[in-house]
Amino acid sequence: xxxxxxPIYPLPEREIVVVEQTSALEEHIGVARRHVQALxxxxxxxxxxxxxRWIEVEHxxxxxxxxxxxxxxxxxxxxxxxxxxxxSGSVLARGRNIVIRTLLPPTLFVAxxxxxxxxxxxxxxxxxxxxEEKHTPQLAYVHNTGIAHTRMTxxxxxxAIIDGRRVxxxxxxxxxxxxxxxxxxxxxxxxxxxxxxxxKAEVIVAQKVEQVAExxxxxxxAVKAEAEPQVKEAEKAVQVEELSAKTDKLPYKKDEIxxxxxxxx
Numbered sequence: 719x720x721x722x723x724x725p726i727y728p729l730p731e732r733e734i735v736v737v738e739q740t741s742a743l744e745e746h747i748g749v750a751r752r753h754v755q756a757l758x759x760x761x762x763x764x765x766x767x768x769x770x771r772w773i774e775v776e777h778x779x780x781x782x783x784x785x786x787x788x789x790x791x792x793x794x795x796x797x798x799x800x801x802x803x804x805x806s807g808s809v810l811a812r813g814r815n816i817v818i819r820t821l822l823p824p825t826l827f828v829a830x831x832x833x834x835x836x837x838x839x840x841x842x843x844x845x846x847x848x849x850e851e852k853h854t855p856q857l858a859y860v861h862n863t864g865i866a867h868t869r870m871t872x873x874x875x876x877x878a879i880i881d882g883r884r885v886x887x888x889x890x891x892x893x894x895x896x897x898x899x900x901x902x903x904x905x906x907x908x909x910x911x912x913x914x915x916x917x918k919a920e921v922i923v924a925q926k927v928e929q930v931a932e933x934x935x936x937x938x939x940a941v942k943a944e945a946e947p948q949v950k951e952a953e954k955a956v957q958v959e960e961l962s963a964k965t966d967k968l969p970y971k972k973d974e975i976x977x978x979x980x981x982x983x
Contacts, residue, residue, distance in 0.1 A: 786845060788837035796834040803830035 787793065807823035814822075831839040851858040 782845075786838060786841040788835070788841065791835050791838055793835070793838075796838075799834050800827060800830040803827060 804823050804827040807826035808819075811819040811822040828839075847858070850861065
């Protein structure tokens with residue numbers, strides 16, 4: 719044995735400290751793992767943002783479609799008829815030149831849309847016009863100018879047709895008169911039969927309108943006569959109430975007000 723004395727009391731336990739020592743490989747693995755986690759979080763955020771934007775786009779499209787669709791128009795048969803009309807245009811234009819094959823299907827599509835879904839088609843046109851004026855104002859100006867010129871041309875064509883019919887009728891009447899003078903035939907009676915029938919129809923319609931107006935006037939007078947006594951009674955009741963209120967406020971004039979009530983009643 720050594721010459722050291724053993725302690726009387728037990729010695730305290732020594733604290734054991736464990737020092738972690740990481741290798742270079744573990745450090746590289748940790749850096750790579752953190753980098754992968756950051757990339758994953760970034761990619762997840764981007765994908766989530768894209769999905770959210772797509773959902774917003776879907777909702778906006780749904781709201782826009784609901785705003786364009788007229789509530790009193792059914793889409794189920796209307797869209798079917800419009801599609802059939804467009805396909806019929808493609809079938810009818812088969813074998814024609816390129817202009818007819820290009821213009822006939824969309825023309826029938828627009829015509830069928832205006833016929834089967836007029837309000838919805840009007841809403842769609844207004845929406846596209848708003849987009850056109852918002853994004854391409856110059857094109858919208860050219861478009862509106864073209865529409866205005868087309869309407870003016872159409873109005874002028876209608877006026878020209880009406881004037882042409884009038885001039886043709888006048889010339890026809892002149893020719894008929896000359897033929898009657900030359901031949902002695904009563905062609906005016908033949909051509910004038912249709913005019914006589916039209917005039918007779920106009921007279922009948924005017925008479926019916928006058929009869930309806932007279933009946934309406936008589937009915938209004940009868941209703942007025944029935945309601946007039948009730949109106950008078952109501953006026954008397956109002957006057958009596960007013961006089962009663964005056965009686966409550968002015969007790970020294972009760973006799974005069976009572977006489978006034980008797981006079982009214």
